[in-house]
Amino acid sequence: MKVSVIRSSSDEEDEIIFRCHTLSDDMDRLIHRLRYGEIKFAGYDEHGISTIVASDIYYFETVDNKVFAYCRQSVYEVKERLYQLEEVIEELPFMRISKSMIVNIEKILHISPALGGRFEAVLENDEKVIISRLYVPILKNKFGVR
DSSP: OOOOOOOOOOOOOOOOOOOOOOOOOHHHHHHHHHHHHHEEEEEEEEEEEEEEEEOOOOEEEEETTTTEEEEESOOOEEEHHHHHHHTTTTEEEEEEEEEEEEEGGGGGEEEEEOOOEEEEEEETSSOEEEEEETTTHHHHHHTTTT
């Protein structure tokens, strides 16, 4: 991919042009981020309320009817339900991997088969999450595996 930067005069509006044969998922996410900025969530922990940038989140998980956002070293409660989060982050590299979990696929180091048709994903923070067999074909498709 060729990237060009052309400086314009100060009276011209800034402009970004994508010239491509096909629009890939990565380019689509980049366009969304440029248009709307980074998606942020309010996260609650023992210190109070924090702003969490979506790209810092490794996964969301429902535990005892509460939804938590897991980051590199912190865990925050978020007030949205998983189905609401799916709608908000649909343009981002997240996907549901079980009834109770949504994972950031950019944080996955590798996946491997587990028992019962499920898969196990190892994340960048060395956590392991189980991918339900219902979602394995979708994940394989996202990774380009047949």
